[in-house]
Amino acid sequence: MDIKELNKTLQFALDEGAQQVRLTYSKSVMNLIGILNGEVDKTAYALDQSLQLQLFVDGRFGTFSSNRLEEKELQAFIRSSIDTVRMLEPDEFRCLPAPERLVKDAVTGKELGLYDPAYETLTSEMRRKMALESCFWPRKSEAENGFTLIAEEGEYSDSLFDSITIDSQGLFARHTESSFEIGYEATVEDAHGNHYSNFWWDAAPLLKDLNIDSCARTACERAAAALFPVDTDSCRTNLIVDSECAGKLVTPLLNALGGFAIQQKNSFLEGKLGQKLFPEFLNITDLPRVAGETGCRLFDSEGVATKDLPIIENGVVKTYFINTYIGRKMGVEPTIEDATRVKLMPVGGYKTQEELLKGIGDGILVTGFNGGNSNAATGNFSYGIEGFLIRGGKKVHPVREMLITGNFISLWNSLIATADDARPCMSKLIPTLAFKDVSFSA
Amino acid sequence: MIQSKNYYLDTFRVSLPMLDAIVAEGLSRGGSYADLYFENTSYGSLLLRDGAVTSGGSHIDFGVGVRVLAGEKTGYAYSESTLQADIMACARAAAQIADGPVEVNPYGTRNPSRGEPNPSADRYPVKNNWREMPMDGFLPFLQALDKDVRSRDTRIRKVIVNLAFSVSDILMYNSARELKYETRPMGSISISAVFEQNGVMENKSVSRSFRCGAEMLTPSLAKELAEEAVKGIDARFDARRSEGGRMSVVMGAGASGILLHEAMGHAFEADFNRKGTSIFAGKMGQKICPAGINIIDDGTIAGNRGAINFDDEGIPGQKTYMVEDGVLTSYLHDRISAAHYGVKPTGNGRRESFRYAPLPRMRATYMESGTAKAQDLIAEVSKGIFVDEFSNGQVQIGEGDFTFYVKSGYLIENGRLTMPVKDINIIGNGPEALADIRGVADDLEIDPGAWTCGKEQSVPVSCGIPTVLIGNLTVGGQ
Numbered sequence: 017m018d019i020k021e022l023n024k025t026l027q028f029a030l031d032e033g034a035q036q037v038r039l040t041y042s043k044s045v046m047n048l049i050g051i052l053n054g055e056v057d058k059t060a061y062a063l064d065q066s067l068q069l070q071l072f073v074d075g076r077f078g079t080f081s082s083n084r085l086e087e088k089e090l091q092a093f094i095r096s097s098i099d100t101v102r103m104l105e106p107d108e109f110r111c112l113p114a115p116e117r118l119v120k121d122a123v124t125g126k127e128l129g130l131y132d133p134a135y136e137t138l139t140s141e142m143r144r145k146m147a148l149e150s151c152f153w154p155r156k157s158e159a160e161n162g163f164t165l166i167a168e169e170g171e172y173s174d175s176l177f178d179s180i181t182i183d184s185q186g187l188f189a190r191h192t193e194s195s196f197e198i199g200y201e202a203t204v205e206d207a208h209g210n211h212y213s214n215f216w217w218d219a220a221p222l223l224k225d226l227n228i229d230s231c232a233r234t235a236c237e238r239a240a241a242a243l244f245p246v247d248t249d250s251c252r253t254n255l256i257v258d259s260e261c262a263g264k265l266v267t268p269l270l271n272a273l274g275g276f277a278i279q280q281k282n283s284f285l286e287g288k289l290g291q292k293l294f295p296e297f298l299n300i301t302d303l304p305r306v307a308g309e310t311g312c313r314l315f316d317s318e319g320v321a322t323k324d325l326p327i328i329e330n331g332v333v334k335t336y337f338i339n340t341y342i343g344r345k346m347g348v349e350p351t352i353e354d355a356t357r358v359k360l361m362p363v364g365g366y367k368t369q370e371e372l373l374k375g376i377g378d379g380i381l382v383t384g385f386n387g388g389n390s391n392a393a394t395g396n397f398s399y400g401i402e403g404f405l406i407r408g409g410k411k412v413h414p415v416r417e418m419l420i421t422g423n424f425i426s427l428w429n430s431l432i433a434t435a436d437d438a439r440p441c442m443s444k445l446i447p448t449l450a451f452k453d454v455s456f457s458a
Numbered sequence: 459m460i461q462s463k464n465y466y467l468d469t470f471r472v473s474l475p476m477l478d479a480i481v482a483e484g485l486s487r488g489g490s491y492a493d494l495y496f497e498n499t500s501y502g503s504l505l506l507r508d509g510a511v512t513s514g515g516s517h518i519d520f521g522v523g524v525r526v527l528a529g530e531k532t533g534y535a536y537s538e539s540t541l542q543a544d545i546m547a548c549a550r551a552a553a554q555i556a557d558g559p560v561e562v563n564p565y566g567t568r569n570p571s572r573g574e575p576n577p578s579a580d581r582y583p584v585k586n587n588w589r590e591m592p593m594d595g596f597l598p599f600l601q602a603l604d605k606d607v608r609s610r611d612t613r614i615r616k617v618i619v620n621l622a623f624s625v626s627d628i629l630m631y632n633s634a635r636e637l638k639y640e641t642r643p644m645g646s647i648s649i650s651a652v653f654e655q656n657g658v659m660e661n662k663s664v665s666r667s668f669r670c671g672a673e674m675l676t677p678s679l680a681k682e683l684a685e686e687a688v689k690g691i692d693a694r695f696d697a698r699r700s701e702g703g704r705m706s707v708v709m710g711a712g713a714s715g716i717l718l719h720e721a722m723g724h725a726f727e728a729d730f731n732r733k734g735t736s737i738f739a740g741k742m743g744q745k746i747c748p749a750g751i752n753i754i755d756d757g758t759i760a761g762n763r764g765a766i767n768f769d770d771e772g773i774p775g776q777k778t779y780m781v782e783d784g785v786l787t788s789y790l791h792d793r794i795s796a797a798h799y800g801v802k803p804t805g806n807g808r809r810e811s812f813r814y815a816p817l818p819r820m821r822a823t824y825m826e827s828g829t830a831k832a833q834d835l836i837a838e839v840s841k842g843i844f845v846d847e848f849s850n851g852q853v854q855i856g857e858g859d860f861t862f863y864v865k866s867g868y869l870i871e872n873g874r875l876t877m878p879v880k881d882i883n884i885i886g887n888g889p890e891a892l893a894d895i896r897g898v899a900d901d902l903e904i905d906p907g908a909w910t911c912g913k914e915q916s917v918p919v920s921c922g923i924p925t926v927l928i929g930n931l932t933v934g935g936q
Binding site for chain 2 (some may be wrong): 050052059060062063065076078080081082084096104110140213250281396397399416421
């Protein structure tokens with residue numbers, strides 16, 4: 017659909033009886049090449065488009081979508097959708113955002129520098145070559161030392177995503193983003209037939225920033241590093257969480273700050289806005305408008321302009337994520353629908369994980385979580401972990417079958433330092449974290 | 459639900475000669491097998507929140523996936539248009555996986571499933587087609603359910619009721635000139651309730667999901683859901699984290715079967731074994747758990763969320779014994795892995811939608827009943843945990859290590875259930891746990907909840923288990 021057709025569709029929905037309408041048209045193209053043990057194992061090509069309609073009709077609201085966009089079919093779908101909305105119960109809190117909150121600077125979709133023109137020049141052969149050159153399998157004997165690399169499975173993929181959101185009060189918001197990704201999983205076997213798997217990946221909006229070369233080797237090294245784990249007794253010790261998985265401890269905080277969870281009283285941070293719950297040095301900020309960074313957006317799904325937003329500032333809970341609907345329902349000012357590009361500000365002056373480990377001395381370095389969950393209402397959690405015992409700042413041996421258990425508020429109050437090693441390919445910029453005196457079960 | 463062949467050909471605006479031409483294009487670069495998967499899915503949903511059904515919607519997803527195999531290699535492309543030119547373009551893209559003729563035997567001779575599959579079964583007949591039911595007809599059901607739940611416990615602060623349904627027209631065609639078609643219904647309803655007691659919040663969720671039409675929305679289903687939504691909430695408020703350590707674990711019948719799905723079932727999927735990554739690779743025919751234990755993956759339970767008439771490669775649904783009398787007897791196969799192992803496919807080639815190539819996936823996975831009594835298994839334990847409800851399980855296929863979060867359960871002390879426990883984890887190793895099963899009760903339950911497996915793609919599954927005693931697992935507590 018072009019912009020003219022999109023506007024015509026919006027007008028059709030209004031003519032059919034909707035009082036307010038928001039449309040989002042998205043299209044994407046994706047290429048993927050899978051590698052198994054040094055050979056191309058699969059290829060995939062995908063071309064998607066869909067139209068999402070949010071219809072406000074007679075004080076009622078519904079969300080609809082279709083990928084059948086031929087004019088007559090789409091019009092029939094819109095008529096039927098409006099009929100469906102009329103069957104729902106009224107909801108006085110539903111409406112489009114106030115016009116002054118809408119984004120004004122997302123016109124070309126490329127303002128954030130997330131579109132790589134190099135995407136258009138890639139051919140099938142170039143993709144195949146990159147994928148094949150990324151694998152480590154032909155050189156596996158370089159790494160094998162007391163183990164066998166028995167499987168190396170990887171994927172190279174790239175995609176181009178483009179979306180346009182318009183609404184009946186004049187919103188026009190476009191976002192265009194290319195993405196290049198490489199990921200590998202390696203499985204190694206020890207002399208006793210035990211298998212250990214691990215992965216590594218990288219992603220970037222610009223092809224030049226994608227680290228293709230070392231991904232498969234890193235996956236292999238991570239798998240091999242898990243060989244010969246030693247059962248470790250239950251203990252209380254320092255917890256260090258690798259930046260690769262540290263976001264796992266931040267996500268529950270963000271979820272608990274979500275307006276929907278707050279409104280439904282299913283959040284351990286309900287009623288905590290403005291309170292100092294965390295250490296003075298804990299600062300978590302949303303930085304959604306940094307050009308060229310993965311996941312940045314100029315607007316949320318309502319078309320509301322994003323802006324830098326302190327989430328936790330000097331230990332104080334500074335914001336809930338409140339969209340237009342939840343704001344009206346709770347009688348509070350809306351903020352933004354969700355966090356976009358969260359950054360936890362480094363603490364303690366350590367640059368790398370190695371420096372941090374030296375500074376902490378003893379503990380357990382967690383390199384991955386294996387299952388577990390948290391209770392949204394209480395903040396209690398229990399997670400399976402894998403990683404390494406640390407003594408004197410050095411890895412001693414891998415640990416397995418261990419769990420950490422606690423409550424998020426008390427855990428974050430035991431934060432003592434971080435590295436400054438957040439991975440830019442991840443949606444949240446969370447560095448390696450170190451917590452004092454955490455309970456490990458084994 | 460199966461309609462006439464012409465209904466499906468018309469829905470996708472295709473003809474048999476056109477399908478032949480597309481398949482031929484797919485094989486034009488030397489591929490050994492090609493198939494087409496057409497899908498037209500209508501989704502609908504209604505959400506009751508704060509006492510009113512104020513949110514709803516519908517969604518249409520339409521398209522075709524083209525897969526070309528060159529031996530065990532896969533080329534895949536899809537189109538959201540079923541115009542011949544667009545599908546041909548997909549076929550050309552998928553065909554590129556092959557760069558010369560490749561021999562493949564799509565069927566071997568061994569059949570790991572018991573009995574012959576029934577190729578004409580209809581395991582999800584529909585009385586009330588979701589597509590033909592006006593949305594407002596469902597509102598009274600949701601409103602009454604909300605009222606019923608709230609009336610059962612004064613501590614309830616919030617209730618959310620979510621009804622979701624879908625109807626998928628599916629047409630498949632392949633280079634063996636096999637044409638399959640059917641319509642797959644799915645209805646799911648869930649309740650999430652938040653309770654408050656003395657300033658402490660707790661939540662409880664319950665769901666039901668079936669491959670059937672809107673006839674599933676009966677008064678008895680509503681009563682069952684409402685009862686379950688408030689059941690056990692006293693214990694949940696009283697529950698504490700128990701002490702951790704190595705101890706016996708008794709898994710309650712029914713939903714605990716998710717541990718079987720995650721910790722064992724995935725390791726039986728043949729793609730992980732074909733690639734050598736599964737902990738069970740190379741163990742076919744070996745004894746992996748005590749005699750008398752049978753573990754099954756079953757697509758033949760009528761109306762079950764994991765039921766299939768045939769899988770997404772056109773192989774008839776069947777009941778596959780993965781473990782029989784303690785011996786590993788079959789992996790779960792799609793066409794690729796079946797050819798690799800020289801066996802017949804087991805009907806496990808499944809996919810989320812036309813956007814994905816099929817993979818070996820589970821259907822309804824369960825352990826058959828044993829002969830013990832549940833209370834006797836509990837009585838055997840001097841110190842351990844009884845698990846009612848798990849959530850958020852995860853397994854590492856290579857190592858076999860798993861971790862499961864215990865949403866609710868009880869401490870077992872000297873053979874009796876004592877203190878309610880919650881928010882703890884159980885951690886172990888799949889093969890070791892299987893080998894350490896000390897008893898299986900006679901009370902198999904297949905859980906009717908809305909389970910979805912997320913291995914690369916989301917597909918509906920179900921799981922079940924009788925009460926089972928495992929000798930030693932790590933419990934993460936205080």
